[in-house]
Amino acid sequence: MLSASHRLHSDALSEAENQAAYGKCNNPHGHGHNYTVEVLTRGPIHPETGMVIDLVALDEVLRTKVLDRFDHTNLNLDPLFVNRVPTTENLCRAVFELLKDALPAGELEYVRVEETENNFFQCGGE
């Protein structure tokens, strides 16, 4: 789980357009979520270990690449979101890219990010 704040605001839009597009999510001081991040890996079961992937190692990758970076932060201040609105779509893609490079090739299937109990986003390799 990842607790972070964000504000949805695009410099390419006027104040009125930002309000219309984002509603309450455009409130100037931001707001927060407890995001849930789900990572699906796919692969054969290794005959010696019986595992697709070492979960301890996967936890470590998630902690160092994602949680240490984003947990208890303001997403808008992360370099990844200087020119990109930190919608959960864009966060999902960013997490996927960060993990893809840190895991063995072809193993990362998709990342799912749940923003609230009512909505979640999923992205995989395109």
Place this chain on the structure above:
Amino acid sequence: MIELTRRATFSASHYYWNEAWSAEKNEQVFGRCANRNGHGHNYTLEVTVAGEPDPVTGFVVDLKWLKDVIEREVLSAYDHRHLNLEVPEFAKAIPTTENIAIAAWKRLAPAVSAAHGARLSRVRVYETPEIFAEYRGEA
């Protein structure tokens, strides 16, 4: 391509009954679900749309818009209703979770395809937390 899912709940009653069968056969096939007094569920509906995030807004679709579509096209017809008695598509089709998923898809698809370049990619209906049916449209 990103998939965006919105969850919603509705509470409805139904029973399973095939008019072409005898009472015995209905009870044998459907068990307690064949009770014509009906029974109910808190259903969870998950609606997934797929598309590319808009380069300016960062949205695949506006979630508020999707919430309104779900309310207008599905929940207003199903929530707090008796599916067999009050919903036209279940006058003849048995309101199984499978048929509810397909019916919800048919209700949602025109509204979703009319907007924003996103497409409806999946409808999932949970009858209980342990049972769900998922429909992805016809290939």
